[in-house]
Amino acid sequence: MNADELIRALAADTPPQASSLNRSIAQAMMIGVVCALALFFATIGPRPGLASAIHDPRVILKFLTTLSLVIAAGGLLLRTIRPGAGRGWWAIALLLPALLIALGAIVELNAFPREMWGARLVGRFAPFCLVCVPLLSAPILAALLFVLRQGAPIRPGLAGAVAGLLAGGAGAFIYAAHCPDDSPLFLMTWYSLSIALVTLVGSLIGRRILRW
Amino acid sequence: MELALLMRAANSGDGAAYEGFLKALLPVLRGFARRAVARVGANIDAEDIVQETLIAIHLKRQTWIDTQPIEPWIRAIVRHKAIDALRRRGHRVHLPVEDFENLLATEPLTPDDAHRDIERHLPHLPERQRDVIRSIAIEGRSIGDTARQFAMTEGAVRVALHRGVASLAAILRGET
Numbered sequence: 001m002n003a004d005e006l007i008r009a010l011a012a013d014t015p016p017q018a019s020s021l022n023r024s025i026a027q028a029m030m031i032g033v034v035c036a037l038a039l040f041f042a043t044i045g046p047r048p049g050l051a052s053a054i055h056d057p058r059v060i061l062k063f064l065t066t067l068s069l070v071i072a073a074g075g076l077l078l079r080t081i082r083p084g085a086g087r088g089w090w091a092i093a094l095l096l097p098a099l100l101i102a103l104g105a106i107v108e109l110n111a112f113p114r115e116m117w118g119a120r121l122v123g124r125f126a127p128f129c130l131v132c133v134p135l136l137s138a139p140i141l142a143a144l145l146f147v148l149r150q151g152a153p154i155r156p157g158l159a160g161a162v163a164g165l166l167a168g169g170a171g172a173f174i175y176a177a178h179c180p181d182d183s184p185l186f187l188m189t190w191y192s193l194s195i196a197l198v199t200l201v202g203s204l205i206g207r208r209i210l211r212w
Numbered sequence: 213m214e215l216a217l218l219m220r221a222a223n224s225g226d227g228a229a230y231e232g233f234l235k236a237l238l239p240v241l242r243g244f245a246r247r248a249v250a251r252v253g254a255n256i257d258a259e260d261i262v263q264e265t266l267i268a269i270h271l272k273r274q275t276w277i278d279t280q281p282i283e284p285w286i287r288a289i290v291r292h293k294a295i296d297a298l299r300r301r302g303h304r305v306h307l308p309v310e311d312f313e314n315l316l317a318t319e320p321l322t323p324d325d326a327h328r329d330i331e332r333h334l335p336h337l338p339e340r341q342r343d344v345i346r347s348i349a350i351e352g353r354s355i356g357d358t359a360r361q362f363a364m365t366e367g368a369v370r371v372a373l374h375r376g377v378a379s380l381a382a383i384l385r386g387e388t
Contacts, residue, residue, distance in 0.1 A: 001331045001349050003238055006263055009349035010270040011231035013373045014222070021274050082275045083292065084284030152272040154292050211385075212272065 021150055022078060028147040029074075032140030032167065036174055040136060046177045053182075061104045062176040062187055069097040069169035069195070073162055077144075080159045081151025097169075101192070104184030123181030126190045132178070133194035134201075137164075137171030141202055145209060153210050160206015161199050168198030216282040223278060234266060241265050241290060248294040252303045260384070265293040267381045300386055333383045341376030344369055 001009075053059050072093035079085045112120055123129075144163045153159035172191050181190075215233060222230030245258035245265070269289055276285045291307060298305045331350070334342050340362075347358040355373075359366045 001334070001345075003242075003259065003263055003266065004235075005349040006266055007231060007234040007238070008352065009345050009373065009377060010234060010266065011227055012348045012355055013270070013370070013377050014225070014227055014230055082277070082285070083272070083288030084286075085277075085280070150274065152268070152275045152289065152292075154288060212268065212381075 024147045024150060025078065025144065028143040029140065032143035033170060035139035036136045036171060039139065040174050044132065044178045047180055050177060056182060058182040058184060061100065061184055062179065062182070063173060065097040065100045065187065066169050066173035066176060068100065070166060070173060072096060073166035073169055077159070077162045077166055080162050081148060081153045083152050083154055101184060101188045105188050108184045117185065120183040121185040121189055123183060123186040123190070125181055129175065129179060129190045130194050133168065133171045133175050133191065134198050136174050137167040137198045140170050141167035141198060145202070145205055148210055152212055156210035157203045157207035159210050161203035163206065164199035164202020165195065167202065168195035171198065219276065219282055220278050244290050245294060248298065248307055251307065252298055252305055254298060254301065254303050256298065256301055261294050261297045264297055264384045265290055267377060267384065268293050271378065271381055333380060336383055337376055337379050340372045341379060344372040345376040348373060
């Protein structure tokens with residue numbers, strides 16, 4: 001079979017246009033989030049008094065940083081799976097959540113005396129956070145990686161890592177509705193570590209399954 | 213060279229435009245693959261890379277957004293597949309991006325060694341996929357004629373063809 005014959009086979013293989021990649025990814029994201037929410041409500045659930053806690057700027061910051069991470073990582077993900085698509089401003093947008101955390105941490109350090117910094121940072125449920133965020137992120141990461149195989153990432157490990165950031169951000173957003181540790185120092189340390197863990201897993205799996 | 217126009221028509225279901233697109237692409241891919249092979253001084257048939265790239269472009273065609281220019285998309289795929297193919301055969305590869313700048317302005321090359329056979333890979337495919345691919349690609353039958361030949365439905369022929377192309381891609385990648 002030479003190239004011309006191969007082309008004949010490829011040209012005949014035009015199934016009715018598959019749904020767009022962006023739509024598949026959005027659907028996967030939705031399915032993953034629904035599973036994560038089901039897991040969340042079936043197990044730890046929202047914290048008591050969430051409705052009043054939401055007025056605390058520290059609590060708002062938790063939702064805001066994780067949400068901005070989700071948006072930036074999502075935008076970047078759609079670029080990394082398309083050959084030749086530049087990253088645009090999305091890679092820089094990833095700095096936004098980091099910046100928000102840094103600002104929050106500075107305010108927090110000024111609001112509390114030095115003796116309390118350690119306690120604020122360690123919080124009460126650090127190990128719990130390290131377990132829950134990756135668990136809540138897992139269905140989202142799985143759904144994303146599954147559809148990303150339709151993509152064509154030039155760097156599969158990177159695409160997997162960005163999917164991990166997105167899933168980790170979404171998992172952390174959900175966990176924030178339960179998390180009783182409100183200090184930005186806690187957010188800076190334990191949320192970041194949890195999300196980094198999901199990112200690492202995403203990168204390792206992506207490197208294996210997103211090759212094409 | 214209106215590759216984007218052809219591809220857009222192909223995406224809206226025009227099979228002839230799609231074939232035209234792939235045919236217009238072929239000399240370009242050949243020119244590039246030969247340059248890449250020559251650059252690393254590899255004893256590799258450039259036509260292998262050409263065919264691998266063709267299949268990749270086919271299987272990943274939905275990663276092109278049809279409002280965007282098509283050249284950067286093609287260039288990135290060609291470069292990726294060439295690097296991948298050379299690396300798999302044990303070559304350390306650095307292909308400068310400049311090699312790809314004029315990719316789509318290359319003069320068509322005569323296909324002197326174009327009769328490289330990937331038919332040798334066909335025996336590794338499941339029987340049904342092999343029969344269908346051989347019938348359509350080599351014997352030049354249509355989907356309908358192939359369906360009659362093997363007493364299959366057209367839908368089943370399409371499925372076998374699609375799976376066959378995907379299997380071929382996996383074999384060329386060295387995954388099976």
